[in-house]
Amino acid sequence: MPTILEIFKEITKLQRCSGNHEAFIKYMQDLSQRLGYICLIDDVFNILCKKENSKAKIVFQSHYDIVCLSENCVPQIIEDNESLKAVDSTLGADNGIGCSYMIALMYENFDGEFLFTSDEEIGLIGANGLNLPINASFMLNLDSEEEGEICIGCAGGVDIKASFKDKKIISNNENLELYEISISNLAGGHSGVDIDKNIPNAIKLLIQVIKECNGKILDINGGERINSIPANVKAIIATNLVPKEIISNMKIEKIDTKSEHLTVYDNKLIDFLYDFENGVRELNKELNVVQDSINLALINTKIDKIIVEFSARSMCNENLKNLKDKTKKDLENSNFEVTTYGKYPAWSPDINSFTNTILDIYKNTNKNASLRAIHAGLECAIFKEKFPNLKIASIGPTIKFPHSKKEIVYKDSINRVFEIVKKIAYSIN
Numbered sequence: 001m002p003t004i005l006e007i008f009k010e011i012t013k014l015q016r017c018s019g020n021h022e023a024f025i026k027y028m029q030d031l032s033q034r035l036g037y038i039c040l041i042d043d044v045f046n047i048l049c050k051k052e053n054s055k056a057k058i059v060f061q062s063h064y065d066i067v068c069l070s071e072n073c074v075p076q077i078i079e080d081n082e083s084l085k086a087v088d089s090t091l092g093a094d095n096g097i098g099c100s101y102m103i104a105l106m107y108e109n110f111d112g113e114f115l116f117t118s119d120e121e122i123g124l125i126g127a128n129g130l131n132l133p134i135n136a137s138f139m140l141n142l143d144s145e146e147e148g149e150i151c152i153g154c155a156g157g158v159d160i161k162a163s164f165k166d167k168k169i170i171s172n173n174e175n176l177e178l179y180e181i182s183i184s185n186l187a188g189g190h191s192g193v194d195i196d197k198n199i200p201n202a203i204k205l206l207i208q209v210i211k212e213c214n215g216k217i218l219d220i221n222g223g224e225r226i227n228s229i230p231a232n233v234k235a236i237i238a239t240n241l242v243p244k245e246i247i248s249n250m251k252i253e254k255i256d257t258k259s260e261h262l263t264v265y266d267n268k269l270i271d272f273l274y275d276f277e278n279g280v281r282e283l284n285k286e287l288n289v290v291q292d293s294i295n296l297a298l299i300n301t302k303i304d305k306i307i308v309e310f311s312a313r314s315m316c317n318e319n320l321k322n323l324k325d326k327t328k329k330d331l332e333n334s335n336f337e338v339t340t341y342g343k344y345p346a347w348s349p350d351i352n353s354f355t356n357t358i359l360d361i362y363k364n365t366n367k368n369a370s371l372r373a374i375h376a377g378l379e380c381a382i383f384k385e386k387f388p389n390l391k392i393a394s395i396g397p398t399i400k401f402p403h404s405k406k407e408i409v410y411k412d413s414i415n416r417v418f419e420i421v422k423k424i425a426y427s428i429n
Contacts (some may be wrong), residue, residue, distance in 0.1 A: 001107045004418050005411065007100040008084075012075055012092055017068035018122040021045040024064050028116065035106050037114075044129035045118040047363070051111050053097050058418045058428045059113035059136040060105065060421075062098030062143060063120030063127075063379065066090060067403045069224050069231070085408040093409035094402040095120070098142030101421050110425055112136070117379060121227065121403075123159070123342040127379035134387060138354050138428055140421070141380050144396035145193065147413045148366050151394035153287075153349030153373030154381055155192060155313040156320050156368050159226050162331045165305045166266035176216070176238040176262065178255035181209060185249055188224065188231035188404035191295035191311050192376030195229070196280050200247070202230040203296050208261035209246060211274040215239040216264040218304070223298035226311050226342070227377075230297060238262050265306060272334040273299075273308070282322065284315055287349070290375040291315050292323055308336070313375060316345050347381035347392075348394045349373050354391035362395075365416065395420065 014023040025041060027136070032039035032049050040048040043302040047064070050056060066075075067090050075086035085091055102114045113136050118126035120143075144151045152220065203222045216238035222233025236255070237243070243252050276296060284291035291314065298309040312327060314320035328338045355371060362369035380392045397413035398407070 003287045004100050004104055004414055007103050008096055009077060011096055011099060012077060015072060015074055016066050016092060016096070017072060018065040018119050019120055020065070024073045030115060031103065031106070035109070037106060040132055042129070042131040042360050044126050046126045046132055048132040049106060049114040054111055054113065056111050056136050056429070057062065058111045058138045058140060058425060059115055059134055059139055060102045061115040061117065061139055061379065061383070062095045062102060063117045064099050065119050065121050066092035066094065066096065067121050067225055067228065069405065082412070083408050083410050088405055090403060091407040092410065093399045093407060094145065095143045097397055097399070097409060097414055101142050101418055102285060104418065105422070105425060111429060112425060113131055117351060119307070120379060121225065121398050123226070124344050124377060124379055124382060127382040130386065132261060134196055134340070137389070137391065139380070139383060139390050139392045140424060141378060141392065141394035142396050142421070143378060144374070144394045145399040147398045147417055148362070148369045149372050150355060150362060150369065151378065152351060152355050152371050153315070154347045154378040155315050155375045156317055156346030156381060157311060157313040157342070157344055158320060158324050158340050159337065160310040160312060160324065160327055160340050162308045162310070162336035162338045164265065164308065164336050166267050166268060166335050167263060168266070168297045169261050169263050172260055172262055174240055176240050178236060178238055178257060179243055180204060180234065180236050180253045180255055181243055182234040182251045183247065184232045186231040186420070187406060189229045189401055190376065190403045191229050192293070193374060194401070195293045195295060195375065196290050197373050199229050201278055201296060202233040203299050204273070205247060206233045206235055207270060207273045209243050209250070209272050210235065210237055211240040213243045215220065216262070216267070217245065218262065218264055219301045220306065221300050225403065226297050226309055228297065229295060231404070233299070238264060243379040266335070268334045269306060272331070287315065287373050289315065289373055292319050293375065294323060294327060298321070313377070315346055315373060315375065321396055344377050345381045345385060347378060347384055352391050355393045358393050358395065358424055361427065362420055365420065
């Protein structure tokens with residue numbers, strides 16, 4: 001039987017960027033046939049593996065897609081004695097380690113339900129569209145990223161898309177110069193769990209530079225994912241002041257082209273983004289977690305407009321609605337056209353017999369284990385809406401800097417948590 005690390009290395013060779021399903025589905029179909037499981041696939045490419053006449057009491061769940069900062073990236077693993085990371089890319093430990101735990105239990109012939117969901121990283125698409133028969137009474141999600149923490153609640157979220165069309169052709173009477181400014185290879189990070197870590201936002205930094213040199217935007221594109229803190233951005237601007245470099249990852253190049261006329265976007269765009277309060281909006285002292293946040297995630301120039309996208313999160317559904325409504329109103333007051341999408345609910349913290357069992361098992365090996373809630377969207381919230389009687393908890397090994405090139409997972413943590421997973425599995429069944 002392969003080890004967890006061997007399984008993880010094997011599935012890391014598969015193309016698993018969000019939106020890519022074929023390679024992993026074939027892998028699971030072949031594996032299921034070999035190990036004596038049936039393998040069901042629904043219309044949104046979720047995968048459910050189970051025994052033909054299963055009496056499973058517990059369903060294990062992980063998403064199989066990974067964040068890719070470049071198209072069709074397959075991570076190249078760097079391994080040392082303590083950890084795994086990747087060469088100039090995300091690693092995919094989020095949520096590849098969880099998938100590996102589930103596959104390892106299948107190798108042990110465990111009678112469980114094993115649910116591998118699709119496209120979590122681009123809007124929880126698999127969880128929202130799930131159409132597979134879940135019969136178990138308990139769910140263990142394996143997408144948490146801090147060993148010793150048993151997640152029993154998470155933030156809800158909504159994505160906000162704003163289109164700005166106010167642009168005009170102006171005579172270049174002021175002899176404005178053109179500059180291309182780029183910021184690249186910042187740390188990036190998860191816009192939920194990392195939002196309070198003071199990670200620089202490339203789009204906000206570039207807007208600051210443009211504002212401070214009285215620049216006018218001709219073109220701007222930046223950000224990688226709706227749920228990531230932007231690491232890269234590039235713009236072409238017109239100004240009569242030389243832009244100032246404010247970080248070492250910034251490149252400023254003068255464009256040696258003179259133009260009598262320029263097509264520029266109205267300054268309301270710059271003003272709004274410059275003043276926009278990005279990041280943490282409120283803390284929850286009771287749960288010791290960020291309560292409300294919003295991240296300026298993406299900006300892209302189209303033929304006739306600039307599209308800006310934000311990701312709002314809250315531990316409370318009412319707060320989430322208020323944050324969405326206020327942001328929408330503020331955007332509309334600055335001449336943006338606004339739509340919202342990708343909404344998912346908060347998962348209210350729930351302590352029950354299942355979570356207490358997990359805590360007792362965990363404390364036998366880690367006396368500091370605790371129940372907690374996280375400021376990130378977990379598929380658990382959607383499953384709780386779909387299956388109200390399902391008792392759910394989430395655990396996982398320590399993964400640092402998910403969604404970024406710095407993503408790293410620790411071998412000892414992987415192995416310790418798998419022992420916990422196995423004890424939970426056999427205690428329930």
